[in-house]
Amino acid sequence: MKPFDCLNHFLRAAIFFALCWNLASPQSDSKDLHLTFQEKTALDKFKAEVINLLPEEYMKSDFYLIRWLRARNLDIPPAKAMLLESIKWRKDNNVKSILQENWSDMEQDFPATFNTIDKLNHPIVTMELGDWDFRAAVLVGKSHRLNRYLMYINERYMRSVFDAQAAGKNVTRVLVLVDSEGANLRKQACPLCIPNLIRWVSSMESYYPQFVQEIILINGTCSYTKNIFEYLNVKINFLMKLFA
Numbered sequence: 468m469k470p471f472d473c474l475n476h477f478l479r480a481a482i483f484f485a486l487c488w489n490l491a492s493p494q495s496d497s498k499d500l501h502l503t504f505q506e507k508t509a510l511d512k513f514k515a516e517v518i519n520l521l522p523e524e525y526m527k528s529d530f531y532l533i534r535w536l537r538a539r540n541l542d543i544p545p546a547k548a549m550l551l552e553s554i555k556w557r558k559d560n561n562v563k564s565i566l567q568e569n570w571s572d573m574e575q576d577f578p579a580t581f582n583t584i585d586k587l588n589h590p591i592v593t594m595e596l597g598d599w600d601f602r603a604a605v606l607v608g609k610s611h612r613l614n615r616y617l618m619y620i621n622e623r624y625m626r627s628v629f630d631a632q633a634a635g636k637n638v639t640r641v642l643v644l645v646d647s648e649g650a651n652l653r654k655q656a657c658p659l660c661i662p663n664l665i666r667w668v669s670s671m672e673s674y675y676p677q678f679v680q681e682i683i684l685i686n687g688t689c690s691y692t693k694n695i696f697e698y699l700n701v702k703i704n705f706l707m708k709l710f711a
């Protein structure tokens with residue numbers, strides 16, 4: 468392996484780290500579904516404060532509301548601020564109808580699938596990162612459309628959790644499978660592409676808290692990448708599996 472390749476992988480790992488920071492946690496669904504006494508007390512109070520401010524029906528469920536509280540350590544004022552900010556963002560960006568928009572052009576260039584489940588019924592989102600040419604999209608002036616498509620992906624994985632719930636599955640989160648075969652720095656991490664990536668990651672954290680169970684990277688090829696993930700895994704205690 469040439470040194471440049473490893474540098475390349477190092478930077479990629481840094482991006483994946485940004486992608487995974489704070490998103491994946493080792494909590495299992497049963498833990499998600501079980502409310503402690505303290506959580507239940509906080510949730511009842513939180514719910515009473517926000518219930519009349521929620522524009523979409525699914526938002527009124529305990530299943531949705533508890534995430535905001537947990538993301539803010541059961542502290543009601545910041546959880547409420549976070550939730551209200553998300554509602555504003557959804558309204559400003561018309562996110563409610565994003566799943567009905569025609570994404571066929573983007574789905575072709577940025578392939579992702581949503582139609583598989585794992586043994587425990589978790590919806591799996593698969594992203595063929597190697598094909599995702601952020602740079603080309605940005606260069607042809609599709610940056611705005613790309614950002615909106617990334618919103619669509621987040622919205623779609625969130626909905627897949629609600630769909631699984633509605634079908635009687637005890638599922639609270641999705642698994643994200645990132646196939647990095649063929650990924651390279653030039654395509655995914657060009658200087659003009661980075662802001663899109665950062666916006667995407669921060670919107671996952673801010674507007675879809677606790678919806679990702681685990682991010683699994685496959686076909687990562689450099690041992691450096693692997694070492695970095697192992698280090699981070701220990702460091703911040705998120706689950707990450709690497710099938711090199």
Ligand SMILES: *[C@@H]1O[C@H](CO)[C@@H](O)[C@H](O)[C@H]1NC(C)=O
Nearest residue numbers: 568569570571572573574575
């Ligand atoms: C979606 O957009 C593509 C062009 O990007 C077009 O060919 C296709 O007919 C559209 N599909 C629908 C259902 O409007």
Ligand SMILES: *[C@@H]1O[C@H](CO)[C@@H](O)[C@H](O)[C@H]1NC(C)=O
Nearest residue numbers: 497500501634635636637638
């Ligand atoms: C879902 O979880 C509840 C509570 O933990 C349990 O009673 C129920 O049997 C579970 N359902 C399935 C389909 O696993």
Ligand SMILES: CC(=O)N[C@H]1CO[C@H](CO)[C@@H](O)[C@@H]1O
Nearest residue numbers: 646647648685686687710711
């Ligand atoms: C080229 C390569 O190694 N592809 C592999 C990517 O990961 C999947 C799942 O682990 C393998 O099935 C492929 O062979």
